[in-house]
Amino acid sequence: NGSQRYIYHGNDGTSMPWNDTAQLDYLNPQVREAVIQVILNVARRFPVIRFDAAMTLAKRQFQRLWFPEPGSGGAIPSRAEFGLTRDQFNQAFPEEFWREVVDRVAAEAPDTLLLAEAFWMMEGYFVRTLGMHRVYNSAFMNMLRDEENGNYRKLMKNTLEFEPEILKRYVNFMNNPDERTAVDQFGGGDKYFGVCILMCTMPGLPMFGHGQIEGFVEKYGMEYQRAYLDEQPNQGLIERHQRHIFPLLHRRAIFADVENFLLYDFLTPGGWVNEDVFAYSNNVGKQRSLVIYHNKYAETIGQVYLSSAVKTPTGLKQKTLLEGLEIQPAEHKFITFRDQISGLEYIRSSIDLDQHGLNVSLQAYGCHVFLDFEEIWDDEAGSYRRLTEHLGGRGTVNLQETMQELWLGPAVRLIKQIYNPGYFQYLMANRLTVVDQPIPAELLVEARQKLATVLAAIAPQQWNGMVGLRITSSAERLLKFTLSIPVLFSQPVSLQWTKAQKAWVYFARGLVETPIRWIGLLSACFVLDLHQLTDSLEPPDNYAELVEEWRIPQIMVRAAQAAGHPVNDADRLSMQLKLIVNQQEWYRSMAALTPAEIAQIWFSKPQIQQFIGLNRFRDILWFNQESYLDFLWWTMTSALYKTVSLPAFTITDLIETLIGAYDVIQPFLEAEPASRDQLTALMDALNQIDKP
Numbered sequence: 001n002g003s004q005r006y007i008y009h010g011n012d013g014t015s016m017p018w019n020d021t022a023q024l025d026y027l028n029p030q031v032r033e034a035v036i037q038v039i040l041n042v043a044r045r046f047p048v049i050r051f052d053a054a055m056t057l058a059k060r061q062f063q064r065l066w067f068p069e070p071g072s073g074g075a076i077p078s079r080a081e082f083g084l085t086r087d088q089f090n091q092a093f094p095e096e097f098w099r100e101v102v103d104r105v106a107a108e109a110p111d112t113l114l115l116a117e118a119f120w121m122m123e124g125y126f127v128r129t130l131g132m133h134r135v136y137n138s139a140f141m142n143m144l145r146d147e148e149n150g151n152y153r154k155l156m157k158n159t160l161e162f163e164p165e166i167l168k169r170y171v172n173f174m175n176n177p178d179e180r181t182a183v184d185q186f187g188g189g190d191k192y193f194g195v196c197i198l199m200c201t202m203p204g205l206p207m208f209g210h211g212q213i214e215g216f217v218e219k220y221g222m223e224y225q226r227a228y229l230d231e232q233p234n235q236g237l238i239e240r241h242q243r244h245i246f247p248l249l250h251r252r253a254i255f256a257d258v259e260n261f262l263l264y265d266f267l268t269p270g271g272w273v274n275e276d277v278f279a280y281s282n283n284v285g286k287q288r289s290l291v292i293y294h295n296k297y298a299e300t301i302g303q304v305y306l307s308s309a310v311k312t313p314t315g316l317k318q319k320t321l322l323e324g325l326e327i328q329p330a331e332h333k334f335i336t337f338r339d340q341i342s343g344l345e346y347i348r349s350s351i352d353l354d355q356h357g358l359n360v361s362l363q364a365y366g367c368h369v370f371l372d373f374e375e376i377w378d379d380e381a382g383s384y385r386r387l388t389e390h391l392g393g394r395g396t397v398n399l400q401e402t403m404q405e406l407w408l409g410p411a412v413r414l415i416k417q418i419y420n421p422g423y424f425q426y427l428m429a430n431r432l433t434v435v436d437q438p439i440p441a442e443l444l445v446e447a448r449q450k451l452a453t454v455l456a457a458i459a460p461q462q463w464n465g466m467v468g469l470r471i472t473s474s475a476e477r478l479l480k481f482t483l484s485i486p487v488l489f490s491q492p493v494s495l496q497w498t499k500a501q502k503a504w505v506y507f508a509r510g511l512v513e514t515p516i517r518w519i520g521l522l523s524a525c526f527v528l529d530l531h532q533l534t535d536s537l538e539p540p541d542n543y544a545e546l547v548e549e550w551r552i553p554q555i556m557v558r559a560a561q562a563a564g565h566p567v568n569d570a571d572r573l574s575m576q577l578k579l580i581v582n583q584q585e586w587y588r589s590m591a592a593l594t595p596a597e598i599a600q601i602w603f604s605k606p607q608i609q610q611f612i613g614l615n616r617f618r619d620i621l622w623f624n625q626e627s628y629l630d631f632l633w634w635t636m637t638s639a640l641y642k643t644v645s646l647p648a649f650t651i652t653d654l655i656e657t658l659i660g661a662y663d664v665i666q667p668f669l670e671a672e673p674a675s676r677d678q679l680t681a682l683m684d685a686l687n688q689i690d691k692p
Contacts, residue, residue, distance in 0.1 A: 012056050013065050013075030020223070026062060027092040036104055043109035054116035054126065057097050061120070063089045102131040115171060124159070127169035134205055137170035144195050145174075145185050149295050150275035156263055160310045164258040170204035175212060180219055182212045188237050190365035193244055194293045197341075197367050198278060200248045201255040201291045213241050244341055248369065254289045255282055262307040262324040266292075266360075269301065277362065279304045281324045288325045290337075290370040294362035305357025322354045325373060329354035332378040334388060336399055340369040344395025347388050350375070359393065383407075397558075405551050411457035412551055418450050418526055419555045421563035427479075427522055432487045439483055447479055448472045451526055458550060459533040471529045474645045478525035481644045485511065485521075500655045503662030507640070510633045516560065516569050520576045521637070523556045527581060528645050544578035544607070553577050572630070575611050579631070580638040582607065587639035587661050595667040595686040603679065614679065621679040625672065632668055636661045 009017035024031050042049055055061055067084040068074030074083065084092070098116070105112050117136040118126045126132040143152040159166050174182040174195060186192040199206045210220070215234030218227055248255075266277035276296035282289050294300060307324055309316040322329055333350040348358070360368065378384045387403045396402040405412045417423065430443055451472050481488075489504050511517050530550075531543050547553060553574035560570035590598050602608050612631050613624030639661040643653050671685035 008066075008076075010053075010056075011065065011076050012053060023066070025066075026057060026097055027067070027089075032097060032100070036101060039101055040104065040108055043105055043112040047111065048113045048115060050115045050117065051098075052117050054098065054132075055118040055120055055122045058118075058122060058125070058130075059089075059093055059096055061122075062093070062097075096130055098126070098130040098132060117176075123170065124163070124166045127166055128163060132169070134169055134171045136176075137172050137204065140170070140172040140199070141174055141179065141185070144198070144295060147276070147295055149278070153263070153275055153278065157308045160261075160263060160308060161316060162311065164261065164311055167203040167261065168256070168258045170202075171207050172199045172202060172204050173207040173209065174199060175209040176207070177210070177220065177222060181217050182209055183215045183234075183237075184217050184219070188215055188234065190367075191295070191297075193240060194295060194365045194367045196241075196245055197248065197291065197369060198293055200245060200252070201282075201289065201369060202280070203256060203258045203261050203282070205256075206249070206252075213238060247340060251287075251371070254284050254287045254371070257282070257284065260284070260324070260326070262310060262319055264304045264307050264321065264324075266300075266302045266304060267306075268303075274300050274302055276300070277302065281307075281321065283324075283326055288327075288371075288373040290321075290325070290358070290373075291368070292360055292362070292370075293367040294365060297364045299361075299363055301359070301361045303357045303359050320354065321357045322350065327353075327373070327375060332385075334376045334378060334384045335373060336376055337370045337373045339395060340371050341367055342395065344397065345399045346370070346393075346395050347384065347391060347399055348393075349385075349388055398554075401551065401554055404549075405554075411454065412555070414450075414454045414457050415550065415552060415555055416559075418454065419523065419552065419559045421559050424519055424522055424559065424563065427483065428518060431483050431485070435487050435490055437487070439480055444476055444479065447526075448476055451475050454526075455530075455533065458530075467532055470647075471532055473647065474529040475526050477649070478528060478641060478644055479522075481641075482521050482525055500658050500662075503636075503658045506662060507633070507636065507658070510637075514630075516565050516573065517576075517633075519556070519560050519563075519565075520573050520580070520634075521641075523552075523573070523577055524580050524641055527552055527577065528584065528641060531581075544582045547578065547581055576630070576634050579607065579611055579634050580641065583635055583638040584642040584645075586635065587642070587657065587664070591660055591664060595664075595671075595689045596683065598664065599668070599683055599686050622677050623679055623682075625677050628672065628677075629669075632665045636665050 008023040009019050010021035010023050011017040024035065026032055026035075039049065056065060063069070063084070063086075064072075065075050066079055067082055067089055068080055069085060069089075070083045072080075072083070074080045102114060105114060113133050115134040115136075116126050116130075116132045118132075119136070119138050123135045123137055123139075126135040139152060139155060143149070143155075156167070174186060174192075175184075179185070182196075183192065186195055210216070211218070211231075214231075215237040216227075216229075216231050218229040218231060220227065260281075260283040262281050264279040264281070265273045266279050268274050276298070277292065277294050277300065279290070279292045281291075290304070292304060305321055307319045307321075309318050327335060327350060329350040331351065334347055335350050335353060336345060336347045338345045376384060383403060387399065387406060390406050391402070427443075430440060432439065452468060455468055455471060485508065489500075511521075527547055531546065556577060557570045557574050560573055561567060590601065593601075603612075603614070608631065612628045613622075615622055639657055640654065643649055643657040646653075667686060667689045671682055671689075674685045675682035
């Protein structure tokens with residue numbers, strides 16, 4: 001008919017219109033009802049609905065955009081001619097649209113979570129006045145990315161003073177489909193994980209974007225049918241999420257509420273507040289948490305002591321750290337806690353925390369998540385006081401182990417003179433490389449002296465005389481054997497050597513393929529016969545427990561870690577050392593048994609079950625192939641070392657043990673491929689063999 005009509009695209013007045021949308025006229029009651037019916041229809045199918053750019057439909061924003069008051073000009077070109085006065089607009093649009101949506105959904109589709117994307121500092125209005133269940137908190141992403149830390153802490157403080165419940169309704173995120181990806185904005189290092197930890201430990205709802213955990217960098221559009229970039233998941237990033245992030249998500253109940261949430265100032269020694277540090281605590285029952293994060297590329301030290309003001313039924317109130325953790329200070333009461341990020345455990349006096357708070361040193365983007373707070377009363381001996389003074393605020397891998405080491409005192413320090421990276425490196429450097437090359441006499445003298453001082457500290461009454469001589473002589477024989485391994489059988493030594501060659505190649509190859517085993521062998525030299533301090537010529541069944549009491553496995557593991565070996569490999573050394581001291585007598589008692597009979601004995605022992613990773617899944621007993629093969633190597637090695645430790649051993653004895661021990665374990669090596677890592681299948685294969 002020649003008339004013209006125009007369709008406006010959706011527009012928030014800040015950029016170009018969204019040309020894949022058409023704007024609806026919400027002044028029309030029929031339009032509002034139609035949209036509500038669509039929302040209800042979706043709500044009956046899905047438990048969560050997200051409203052994109054929801055702030056544009058708030059009354060004051062909708063009028064500003066589409067029906068501006070006369071004289072105001074308006075945010076969108078050409079809309080000024082359609083302006084309405086405030087009264088005219090309120091008459092046509094009497095109630096907030098989102099308030100009506102929330103009420104209708106509650107009545108007609110209850111248990112639906114309504115989530116609004118709302119900017120322009122309207123987050124509080126959406127949850128407090130409009131009743132939206134959750135609201136996007138874009139300030140979290142933008143301010144922490146740009147390190148506007150003081151502004152974000154101010155936003156948190158203002159919210160806590162006005163209405164803390166608002167924090168609980170925030171959806172905190174590091175990216176969404178409209179923004180650059182998280183790894184693009186925050187990187188993949190300490191800053192990313194620090195902010196991600198804040199996201200997971202603050203009240204509200206943490207939201208992960210598509211590809212965030214995998215480290216994808218492509219920002220995709222909602223209209224994409226496929227990714228344009230061929231990206232592969234970043235395994236290092238995923239593994240760090242598994243270590244640092246996922247355990248926190250499993251404990252969200254501690255962090256999600258606001259009833260006990262407190263934000264603290266981080267007071268520096270100079271007396272000023274470092275606004276770059278976020279420190280806050282939260283509690284659920286007896287579960288307490290304290291999170292501290294430094295969102296700056298710098299170092300800082302300071303004190304977490306007094307909280308910001310928070311609204312309570314009786315007015316604004318501040319609390320000290322100990323009050324925030326709901327712990328009463330008392331003489332002889334100590335507080336222990338663990339850092340989820342480093343794994344270290346800490347102890348503080350409750351009086352000291354009450355009077356001075358917690359002193360913390362933070363690296364660039366450094367973060368602590370302190371959990372598992374426990375109140376402990378000191379004993380009559382003052383054990384926890386001594387432990388606290390000894391650590392001086394430092395963390396430790398295990399408080400109980402550190403306390404035991406503290407009580408052992410001089411003995412532990414002397415043991416560390418043997419079990420340390422420098423001494424291990426010195427011994428390794430003196431392994432023989434030429435046949436008939438002598439081992440330096442001073443090396444053997446030093447080794448005997450080191451062990452003698454340890455014996456005197458561990459058992460001052462027993463070590464002297466024949467007992468001490470037997471132990472140090474055995475250690476010297478074992479050490480000479482270990483340092484001679486590279487050249488020991490480089491040429492035939494007897495008629496039996498041809499038969500023994502295969503066994504020796506198996507043993508020697510195990511050291512080449514797994515070099516960390518050298519530390520286990522050197523460690524065994526000094527510990528294999530320590531059981532004689534208990535007046536037992538043969539190792540008792542609980543010998544590994546005695547070695548544990550002297551903290552030797554733990555000290556050895558830390559030495560291996562300090563030498564640069566991976567944590568997992570170093571941790572296995574502890575199990576290997578305990579296996580070799582407990583298993584050294586096996587060859588004498590089992591040499592005449594069938595493989596199946598030996599397997600029944602071995603795999604019924606809890607220590608060996610743990611060593612090979614035995615576990616039940618879907619009614620099948622599985623073992624770890626690598627650990628199983630490791631067990632066989634160390635089992636054969638324990639027989640060799642037992643033979644070498646005997647006073648009158650000869651090279652012929654060694655060869656006979658080498659042949660015999662290898663004959664025992666060879667069927668276990670041959671049966672492993674057919675087992676498919678299942679214990680029952682392994683036993684079936686071994687049952688087919690009649691002789692060991």
